Amino acid sequence: MTQTSPSQPPKLVLVAGATGGVGQLILSELLAKKLPVRVLARDPAQARRMFADRADIIWGDLRDRSSLEPAMMGVSHIMACTGSTAFPTARWQFRSASDPWEWIKRYTNPSYCKAQADNSPDQVDAIGGQNLVDAAPADLQQFILVSACGVERKDQLPFSILNLFGVLDAKLAGETALRNSSLPYTILRPGRLIDGPYTSYDLNSLMQAKTEGKLGIVLGTGDRLSGETSRVDLAAAAVACLQNPQMINKVFEIMSKGPRPESINWDKLFDSLG
Ligand SMILES: NC(=O)c1ccc[n+]([C@@H]2O[C@H](COP(=O)([O-])OP(=O)(O)OC[C@H]3O[C@@H](n4cnc5c(N)ncnc54)[C@H](OP(=O)(O)O)[C@@H]3O)[C@@H](O)[C@H]2O)c1
Structure with a gap:
């Protein structure tokens, strides 16, 4: 980030996952x-x-490393908010689907399930995450990754349940690939996503759960916070990190909690991370 300043806009931002809710x-x-x-x-x-x-x-498809190279031409920043579902759904792209016994086997045997799927979290977040890091230009100025809270608490409830099919393992593998690279990174760890666009297959989507713009924002370092995160605020946080020298090589949690202040001051919130 030494060659940039807030007055110099990014040359080109590549967004992976732009068709998704947060994207x-x-x-x-x-x-x-x-x-x-x-x-x-x-x-x-x-x-x-x-x-x-x-x-x-x-x-471009994260699972196919060679498909990512043409996308990298001229890119100065990457924002990745890709993902699959935590539990097996059609998004996992199963190779066969008709037999009910097949469905039972999938839901009762996570290893079998993963082996039958073409777009599981393993493939998108772990393998795909590594591919995106490997394909990134060496002079990339910042790689912003949307991960998830719980990646360091996989043995604790409710994360142990969420991780039954390996989503947190895969998210952590994606984070690790980025942190082990020499690319300047910023990693966001949200809780369960709330507010539209409702793209997940979960209770919050079913209920169309909303913050109604009334909740404040709580940030933390490490992996200690739990709860829900507004997609709207998560996206705003990710963009506020862009080209912000203070946020280089930072990993932070973000939750929607408490009363909302009159305005959100991202710099002040980021300062609180130390
Ligand atoms: N849902 C939650 O409660 C929750 C909680 C914590 C963290 N997160 C994380 O927050 C982020 C945003 O969540 P969201 O609900 O907005 O996600 P989403 O709507 O499910 O969007 C996922 C995006 O990833 C893309 N994608 C999937 N497989 C891909 C592949 N193989 N190659 C390239 N792109 C691929 C999808 O593209 P297509 O349109 O082609 O499918 C879509 O644009 C994700 O990283 C998610 O894991 C979610």
Whole structure:
């Protein structure tokens, strides 16, 4: 980050996961700031339907390292908010689906389940995370990764249940790949996501759970906080980290808790991380 200053906007921000809930919000924040963005999409036609010509869209799949290289041309910053579901769903892209016995085996045997899937958290967050780090330009100025709280508490409830199919193992592997690289990084660890777009297959999505913009923001270092995190605030936090020298090589938790102040001062919140 030595070659940048807040007055110099990023050359090009690559967003991986822009078609997802948090990703859509990150993309709109970046576009509202008139920053040059490129969307890495598995389905460029879907991305074009969502974003029209507001962003450069390029095909790439985290599982295929060679597909990521063309996307890296001219990129100065990467924001990754990709993921699969914690528990097996259609997003895991199972190779066969019709037999009910097959479903029983999947839900009762996590190793079998993972072996039958093409887009499990292992593939997206662990292997895909490593691929994205390996493909990143050596002179990248910042890699912002959305991970999850609980990655260091996998043996404690409720995280031990959440991790039954390995989602926290995979998230931690993605974090480790980034931290072991020489790339300047910022890692965000949210709790259960609340507020739309409701892209998860969970209770919060079913209930369309909202903060109604009333909750404050609590940040922490390490992995101690628990609770829910507004997708809106998570996206705003990720964008506030962009090109913020204070946030280089930081890992922080973010929760939506307590009364909301009149305005959110990200610099002050980030200062509290020490
Ligand atoms: N849901 C929660 O409660 C929760 C809690 C803590 C942390 N998180 C994390 O927060 C982040 C954002 O969550 P979200 O609910 O907004 O996510 P989401 O809506 O599920 O979006 C996931 C994104 O990842 C992309 N993706 C999946 N597999 C990919 C692959 N193989 N290659 C390239 N892109 C791929 C999807 O693209 P397609 O459109 O092509 O599928 C989509 O854009 C994720 O990292 C998630 O793990 C979630």
